[in-house]
Amino acid sequence: MSSRRSRSRQPGVSRISDDQIADLVSKLQQLIPEIRNRRSDKVSASKVLQETCNYIRNLHREVDDLSDRLSALLASTDTDSDQAAIIRSLLM
Amino acid sequence: MFLCVETTRSYSMEKSYMVTDSEGGYRSMESNRRKRKKMESGSQKVKRGGRWRTEAEQQIYSAKLVEAITKVRRSSAPAAAVHRGRAVREAADRVLAAAGKGRTRWSRAIMTSRVGLRLRKRRKVTVTGNNRLRKPAVSKQEPPLKRRVRVLGRLVPGCRKLSFPNLLEEATDYIAALEMQVRAMTALAELLAGTGASSSNLQPPSC
Numbered sequence A: 001m002s003s004r005r006s007r008s009r010q011p012g013v014s015r016i017s018d019d020q021i022a023d024l025v026s027k028l029q030q031l032i033p034e035i036r037n038r039r040s041d042k043v044s045a046s047k048v049l050q051e052t053c054n055y056i057r058n059l060h061r062e063v064d065d066l067s068d069r070l071s072a073l074l075a076s077t078d079t080d081s082d083q084a085a086i087i088r089s090l091l092m
Numbered sequence B: 001m002f003l004c005v006e007t008t009r010s011y012s013m014e015k016s017y018m019v020t021d022s023e024g025g026y027r028s029m030e031s032n033r034r035k036r037k038k039m040e041s042g043s044q045k046v047k048r049g050g051r052w053r054t055e056a057e058q059q060i061y062s063a064k065l066v067e068a069i070t071k072v073r074r075s076s077a078p079a080a081a082v083h084r085g086r087a088v089r090e091a092a093d094r095v096l097a098a099a100g101k102g103r104t105r106w107s108r109a110i111m112t113s114r115v116g117l118r119l120r121k122r123r124k125v126t127v128t129g130n131n132r133l134r135k136p137a138v139s140k141q142e143p144p145l146k147r148r149v150r151v152l153g154r155l156v157p158g159c160r161k162l163s164f165p166n167l168l169e170e171a172t173d174y175i176a177a178l179e180m181q182v183r184a185m186t187a188l189a190e191l192l193a194g195t196g197a198s199s200s201n202l203q204p205p206s207c
Helices: A018-031 A033-038 A045-076 A080-091 B003-013 B029-038 B055-075 B081-099 B105-113 B123-127 B144-155 B164-195
Strands: none
Touching: A018 A033, A018 A045, A018 B164, A033 A045, A045 B055, A045 B081, A045 B144, A045 B164, B055 B081, B055 B164, B081 B105, B081 B164, B105 B164, B144 B164
16 A cells, blocks of 8 residues: 555654554454354455445434434323433433 | 343453543443454554443433433424434434544544534535545546545544544444444334333334
């Protein structure tokens, strides 16, 4: 990897080594369930990044759906006593 | 859900591994230990999924989330369901970012950008894409790897101009946080659906 890549505006950061990148990519790899479940160590960095982006997008979508659902649910539980009961049960 | 019990158990079990790092909290060392076996065992200061996986963290987040959402419902009460949903989403993100305690770039970006942007779509951040200020050679010309890096930078808030290693670090933490957010909101939704009497039947189950 050449040093012309877009990064490192920080003066303290030296050139990024391939090993460092591979290390970080493998770390990211462990977080993505799809890749983790495949148990393959030969996933390319490009694939990891692609799956990462997809995964984040999926998570965003899930949060959006949950937000809609929660807003609808909260609208239906109008009394404040319900909220208190919820919080209490959450904190046990 | 007996979340408290599990929390206590995991803490007492892992007493010998208890580490209070600079994050100010102790992670669930169980999951950390598992992760450590797979990943590099050297660095301890790196924020992996660890702190976002503790029950305590999720509980705290859930409680704050309920508070925030309740405020949303009470304050403006926009008529359209879309706006309500988005308001909830932004509240959830704000609380999530606050839980990050400002230690990550994405959390700081959320906290500084969300105030006053209530009804704007989140996509605004990603629409101002990388074509404007970046190098002229863009998209189809560059190798797919770089393109994917850019896409990733757009997806994680506030990380568009980040160096590659930092971006990966931020993404790692961001993903873990998002997972916790999903877990907490799902649990909350199920809880509400359970106590919401018959009105909850009107809502189609999100799948």
